[in-house]
Amino acid sequence: MKFDVAVVGAGPAGSSVAKFASEAGLRVIVLERKKETGFPSPCAGYVSKLVSRHFSIDKACIQQEVKNMRTYSPSGEVQTAGMEGFIVDRPLFDNALGRQAKDAGAEILKDARVTGLIKKEGHVRGVVYKKNGEEKEIESKVVVGADGIFSRVAKWSGLQTQDRKEIAICPQYEMAGVELDDPTITETYFGVSYAPGAYVWVYPTGKNSAKVGLGIKKSLARMKPKEYLNKFIAEHPTASLKFKNAKITGTLTGLVPVGGPLNKTYADGVLLVGDAAGMTDAISGAGIISGILAGKLAAGVVSEAVAEDDCSEEKLKKYEELWKKVLGSRLRRSLEKRKIVDRAYSSDEELEKVLPWTWITFKEFWKD
Numbered sequence: 280m281k282f283d284v285a286v287v288g289a290g291p292a293g294s295s296v297a298k299f300a301s302e303a304g305l306r307v308i309v310l311e312r313k314k315e316t317g318f319p320s321p322c323a324g325y326v327s328k329l330v331s332r333h334f335s336i337d338k339a340c341i342q343q344e345v346k347n348m349r350t351y352s353p354s355g356e357v358q359t360a361g362m363e364g365f366i367v368d369r370p371l372f373d374n375a376l377g378r379q380a381k382d383a384g385a386e387i388l389k390d391a392r393v394t395g396l397i398k399k400e401g402h403v404r405g406v407v408y409k410k411n412g413e414e415k416e417i418e419s420k421v422v423v424g425a426d427g428i429f430s431r432v433a434k435w436s437g438l439q440t441q442d443r444k445e446i447a448i449c450p451q452y453e454m455a456g457v458e459l460d461d462p463t464i465t466e467t468y469f470g471v472s473y474a475p476g477a478y479v480w481v482y483p484t485g486k487n488s489a490k491v492g493l494g495i496k497k498s499l500a501r502m503k504p505k506e507y508l509n510k511f512i513a514e515h516p517t518a519s520l521k522f523k524n525a526k527i528t529g530t531l532t533g534l535v536p537v538g539g540p541l542n543k544t545y546a547d548g549v550l551l552v553g554d555a556a557g558m559t560d561a562i563s564g565a566g567i568i569s570g571i572l573a574g575k576l577a578a579g580v581v582s583e584a585v586a587e588d589d590c591s592e593e594k595l596k597k598y599e600e601l602w603k604k605v606l607g608s609r610l611r612r613s614l615e616k617r618k619i620v621d622r623a624y625s626s627d628e629e630l631e632k633v634l635p636w637t638w639i640t641f642k643e644f645w646k647d
């Protein structure tokens with residue numbers, strides 16, 4: 280069967296494209312290499328309530344509703360700011376989004392690794408994938424690369440891919456028995472000896488449990504990623520007290536692109552969304568909401584292109600104009616701040632000075 284759209288990857292960005300393109304009446308197939316969508320998925324799982332404007336958030340995914348974020352500076356200064364949202368169980372969350380895409384009419388093919396693109400007379404016209412050891416083909420008018428940080432779809436289409444130097448390595452533990460002050464407050468901690476290049480997060484998943492993780496930039500790191508996390512848990516003057524009786528119940532490490540959006544996110548018959556397009560915030564590392572928003576925009580552009588029987592590069596270009604209008608200034612701001620913050624990781628004193636201008640909970644961050 281021929282499809283209008285083949286979406287590679289069933290993360291939040293891919294499910295968003297699939298749901299909205301299906302709702303617009305397109306024939307959509309999603310190919311996901313994992314056997315179960317979202318399992319495993321290294322993620323702290325903070326999502327803004329804005330997500331519920333685009334997908335209904337299944338109650339079963341919500342681990343904790345949060346209202347504020349508390350920031351601890353290197354010197355121990357504490358600032359609390361409103362930041363409402365949910366901490367979600369990422370595998371359940373991804374599954375729920377996938378289900379909504381399926382309910383809208385998309386076909387979801389799991390355990391199907393895309394291994395290449397079909398090209399006809401220079402135009403991308405579908406994907407090659409492997410399932411149960413067999414190689415098969417699916418024809419489609421457009422291929423959407425929603426295949427995460429080191430997007431193969433981007434590479435196969437001749438588009439720029441994520442600069443491997445511009446990534447944050449993020450180990451994370453799930454912990455029980457954490458003495459949290461208040462489970463509706465997410466906590467972030469800064470310090471060059473704990474998280475060089477980024478920050479530590481303690482995101483509550485219940486009254487006494489949390490996801491505890493951090494990001495580090497390889498170029499700034501002097502130890503292995505997990506050694507930083509263990510050091511934070513054992514030695515941070517404030518946080519370590521909360522972990523005295525805590526136990527690790529799960530552990531995962533993931534990568535976050537912090538180099539900003541790719542310089543081009545479309546090609547003839549191809550669009551890139553989410554992490555595949557570098558749409559993750561270069562300061563906070565958040566990428567779920569931007570992937571969902573970009574996915575919805577991509578779906579709109581693809582349905583116009585299919586209706587006009589023109590899926591050329593020229594036609595699909597509109598997608599980049601649209602996502603830049605919606606996400607461009609936020610992503611650009613964070614990228615500029617990222618450059619400042621990278622230099623400040625020379626010492627805690629420098630970091631302390633720049634923190635209000637480079638961290639999202641401060642008013643100064645948002646000033647032009």
Ligand SMILES: Cc1cc2nc3c(=O)[nH]c(=O)nc-3n(C[C@H](O)[C@H](O)[C@H](O)COP(=O)(O)OP(=O)(O)OC[C@H]3O[C@@H](n4cnc5c(N)ncnc54)[C@H](O)[C@@H]3O)c2cc1C
Pocket residue numbers: 287288289290291292293310311312313317321322323324325326391392393394425426427428431449450451492532533534535552553554555559564565566567568570
């Ligand atoms: C430790 C950590 C904590 C994070 N915390 C947060 C947070 O709290 N809030 C937030 O908003 N963001 C967070 N992020 C970032 C967030 O996880 C990503 O931005 C988000 O997952 C991007 O969604 P996506 O759909 O673009 O890509 P992904 O979620 O990476 O999905 C890509 C999908 O494509 C599939 N795939 C890849 N290649 C192929 C192929 N060849 N064939 C078929 N399928 C393929 C993968 O299996 C995967 O399912 C965190 C990231 C990490 C690593």
